[in-house]
Amino acid sequence: MWKTDIIDGQLSRTRIVFIIFAIMAFFLYQYLLLAVFCLFLLFFHLSIFYLKSIHKSLTLINEMKSIRVFPGEQTSWKLSFRNGLIPIFKGSLTIAFDANIQPTGTEFTVHSDLAEVSIPFAVFPNEEKEVTIPIETVKRGLARIRKIELMIPSLFGSETAILEFNEIFKQEIIVYPLQREVNGDVENERMVTGFHPSPQSLFSDPLQTIGTREYRSGDGFQNIHWKATARTNELQTKIFEKTTEMSWIIVLNVIDRHSVVADLEEMIEQAAFLVNTAFIKEIPFSLLVNLRSFGDNPYFLLPLGEGPKQRQKAMEMLAVISVDSFPFPFSSMLFHENKKNHRVSTIIILGEIPSDANAVIQLFMKKGIRPTQVKGNTVKGVDRLWIS
Structure with a gap:
């Protein structure tokens, strides 16, 4: 340790x-x-x-913990120590962490994008001690403690012990991006059956009964509501919820030639707004970013989903986007996604659309998926751009 x-x-x-x-x-x-x-x-x-x-006596409890906050909010690092029989007097604890968060109420320095703070440290035999460092979030990003170091003077003489924590500290602070409003109506329904309520839809969900009406000639026998019929002494037919397919693919093109775009933060904030809009309106969505990933997918991908967990995953994904990541070809990412059997209504593109992506966009359109693009702070349909 x-x-x-x-x-x-x-x-x-x-x-x-x-x-x-x-x-x-x-x-x-x-x-x-x-x-x-x-x-x-x-x-x-x-x-x-x-x-x-001393290193045999002192233990730093290292348990996984994630703290999720927005820029400008306050939270704290908490380090829990458990000591054995050897006391520590007049020690100094130095902690360095990513500078997108900064300590409050104490002096600190910033070197190489790391904020460093030193505080006095002492612990008695068989004592459990928790060190709390208040911090304020400054900007979007993932913050981890990169260095934990203890300097302990000897009881006699001028010698000093330096204890450096040699494991990855598992506590992290995820700073979500702010939201930048995007205007325009991006809701678009596919003319297929789905799960999203839509009064204008031609399709009904037979599993969602919302009422009854008087029986009419031509109504199916299987649609008769027998309990309502017995109650009213007249044949009653079930009324089903009209539904359609409504879901989004939110795509970020964060690369301009071979480097990250200059307006990256604005683009991420707009994507965060779209994610939150989809959550509020209960619209399923997926999220793609053309940066290379070392997981199962070669690029950043959040599969289609909905609900609070989906929003959390999306905000975490937007939070960790870094200018140090390697680019992934935008058209290749779209082509890879197009091969999947997507049941979505709209693809929303943030960033520029390179010319080599036109053919792939046409493939999406043939599936009935409407392409749109965020220009400035407005979502606009771009159907005409790819119609040959």
Whole structure:
């Protein structure tokens, strides 16, 4: 858990001097001085033993914990220590973490995109201690603690032990993006049966009965509502919920030639707004970003889904997009998605559409999927762009 380095200071030379004096005192029969020198040597060795043993006594509890917040909100890092028999006095705890969050109420420095803070640290034998560092979120991103280091002075002498935590600390803070409003109506229904209520739909869901009406000639025998018929003494027919297919593919093209686009943050905030809109209107959606991923898919992909869990996954995905990621060809990503059997009504593209993606967009259109593009702060249909 701990990598330990001992900084001797003047210890080695002082110890050699005391050993020489002790030998001289022995041969000169100065036993009182010999005892004093031996006592000092004992203190030195106890000091070294103390510094070398601390890492065996101190444990940092490392449990997985994710904190989800928005920019401008306040939260805290919490580090829990469990100590054994060896006390620590006048120690110093240094923590470095991603600078998209910053400490509050204490001084800190920023180096290489890492915020670093140092605070006093002391713990008694058999004590459990929790260290809390209040922080404020500054901007979107994933923040982790990258360094945990303890500097512990010896009980005697000038030597110091440096304990460096050599595991990945599992606590993380996910800062969701802000939302930038997008105007325009992107709701589009496919003329197929689905699960989204739509009074204008030509299709009904036989599993969702919303009422009854008087029986009419031509109504199916299987649609008669027998309980309502018995209650009214007249034949009653079930009325089913009219439904249609309504779902989105939200696509981000974050690459301009070979680098990340300059308006990346604005694009992510607009995508966050669309994600939240889909959640509020109970519209299933998937999310694609043309950055290379090292998982099962070669690019960032959130499969089609809906509900609070889907929104959380989407916001987390938008939060971790980094300018340091490798690009993935936009047209190749769309082509790969088109091969899947999508039952969606609309594809919403944020960013520029390269010319080599035109043919793939036509394939989506042949499936009845309406392509749209966010221009400025407005969603516009782009059907004409690809019609040959």
